[in-house]
Amino acid sequence: MAKHKILVVDDEESLCEILQFNLEVEGYDVDVAYSAEQALEMHPERYSLILLDVMMGEMSGFKMARLLKSNSETALVPVIFCTARDSEDDTVAGLNLGADDYITKPFSIREVLARVRSVLRRAAASEPEHETIAFEGLEMDLRRKLCTLDGKELALTKKEFEILALLIAHRGVIFSREEMLHRIWSDEVIVLDRTIDVNITRLRRKIGPYGKHIVTRLGYGYGFEE
């Protein structure tokens, strides 16, 4: 399974560092935002979980959560609130907004890690997870990590599989190289965007007759067209 990506949103820089360090030790891929505004620009829909401070500068965590939950792209991203207040009101208001859990400051790191694990597991369990996606005779079983062409098994590598899954799942959408790097390669790894071209070439060759459905939009990127 790919690393879970977690977004930590808190205006206390030192606290962010502690959280980031510990979560990364646990094997998560962690980004940090110091305000709700900043967080909203960081593609929150790409994260598996958002750790959100309730008390922040301009925009409160609650307001941000409301925004997230009102947008279909981000509505399903689990949110854990961190809060110094513990009045019944806040808690209830937060949970009603779809917070999946909340932690009251001051909290121990172990506590946070436990909550994170628990929420991620719950989220994973409730995800029916499209078992398969397909386009005509080209079928991908995401749980088996298996791709078949007219019933015949194709030997796709991990990168090829992920690229194809991305393109077919979002057929019609053109992905820039930058976007694809962001989604399929982890952010730490630095690779040239030429790399994608090469992988696309290999992929096209392997899926044979369907290769022509992977289209190139000159200057933009790649997509899958019917």
Add this chain to the structure above:
Amino acid sequence: MAKHKILVVDDEESLCEILQFNLEVEGYDVDVAYSAEQALEMHPERYSLILLDVMMGEMSGFKMARLLKSNSETALVPVIFCTARDSEDDTVAGLNLGADDYITKPFSIREVLARVRSVLRRAAASEPEHETIAFEGLEMDLRRKLCTLDGKELALTKKEFEILALLIAHRGVIFSREEMLHRIWSDEVIVLDRTIDVNITRLRRKIGPYGKHIVTRLGYGYGFEE
């Protein structure tokens, strides 16, 4: 018969100690969790019985029971509620969630032990349960922890048995090493993921002709394919 494993979930540490001590004296294998969250991380599906306090910190016992009952892996684990409240309403709500019994605080140890024995007896009687899983000539008796190949008994170690059971029960699904560590090794134990490779190798050798059904998906993990 192997010792019954009981999970005690209560935030009162001293009470936990008393329960644990007495249950262990009775011959049970007892683990303790001080919160619902913690309990959920302790592989509740591995226990024969869960003793659950209704009134706890973040997540109430009721909420936890609902989670347990909604997950197919844990739905059949008997739950006994311990509660200080004794209004008719709570009791009914709890029992509807699938609680197999409930005890009102303050309670005597003798009373608890009696309920535990009774629930375990009832559970054992009505436990036809998935006793065996099989793939062609490869059969696994989950209760006896016995694996046979074309009728001949195989000497699998515990880890090998658990891995094989996981893979065959979910044949087709590819499990990442991370996932397997989580499911088969407890979270506290820190083990390299290479350990899994070695166990897979040993397993493949032992199940002989069926070894080739354990497939490796490079970069993803292992699975059992027909």
Add this chain to the structure above:
DNA sequence: CGCATTTGTTACATTTCCGTGAAATGTCGG
């Protein structure tokens, strides 16, 4: 304790992946 068994670690061989540079080819506006 001493032995047998299980289980985790390490090291190394082998396989497979996949990023890179460079050359070939394609595209597009003029």
Add this chain to the structure above:
DNA sequence: CCGACATTTCACGGAAATGTAACAAATGCG
């Protein structure tokens, strides 16, 4: 048809993933 730029394709080799044996540590048992 040219030139500038973008994409395709190829071949190479380092990096990463896996298989396996041998060793070490932990565990269980009489």
